[in-house]
Amino acid sequence: MPPRKPLPFDPIAEARRQWSAHGWAQAADGMAAVTSLMRAQQIVLARVDEVLRPFELTFARYEVLMLLLFSRSGSLPLNRIGVRLQVHPTSVTSAVDRLETRGHVRRTPHPTDRRAILAEITEEGRATALAATEKLNDTVFAEPGLPDGGIDTLVGLLNEMRQAAGDF
Template sequence: MPVSPAGPLSRDPIQEAHRQWGQHGWGEVADGMAAITSVTRTHQIMMARIDEVLRPLGLTFARYELLTLLSFTRAGALPMTKASARLQVHPTSVTNAVDRLEAADLAQRVPHPTDRRATLIKITEAGLALAATATAELNARVFAAPGLSDSQLRQLIRILAEFRQNAGDFSSENSASSWQPDDPE
């Protein structure tokens, strides 16, 4: 899949921006600018790959994540507030995703059995089937070959986990340095 309609650029624009940043007197922060810009561009490339798989299935990544989260639960349901927390998104985003999933008969809102104030999001059989199909497609077409070697992937996961922990994304009791993806070596 080409990254841009015109094909690959002849030069790395982030490397050029790094050079320019240094030339204009901001050399001490050029590495930080290049790192953040690189992560942002990498995110765009990854999301384009994911969208290419999910769009024909009628899903966005947000809706796919919610369906998959629900499919992982024992009862196929979660309170909306828990779904929001686990997906690390604003409750409004979950509400919008549920609205779309309900319209497509992939999920439904149901009353919480013990808390009248809470609403559960429950995945339907069609939602389970679509989540399984989408996961198989993403695994085969995106996740199996993300563009880095196994050792590079493990290193990247550790670095990003450390960054997220330092940013307050999760507590230090779940230390990023102890987070280890499966290592077949």
């Protein structure tokens, strides 16, 4: 997809102005904050998707691979993956299904709980996760598009927001 031509104005600033003009001034700042956050998420996700596409990964599948890569044994019960990634069990099943089809993970029985299934990272999955991480580190994570000091400020503010929402 070719790069999009930038707008000659900031649509969020205009929406904020319109909010105030229509009698919602008390909510205009919050609307601008939420809308800015959501637009920034779209921008970052597009950058991440572009990097992960050649690996045939989505960010959700990449997160599963990295969680397994960081685990002590290279495997975790599917329900624990969902809890750690804070996603619905159906999302975990879907991601593991796709990763299994690509040979990145395999399902194995839990050694002590007959009701549980483990997702275990394969050598191919490990290699893919590491290669994708190298590319993400070089092209997205090392340069997220924020000025000096901006990363700590942003992470701090988002942590406060997440904590207030009961995220952790």
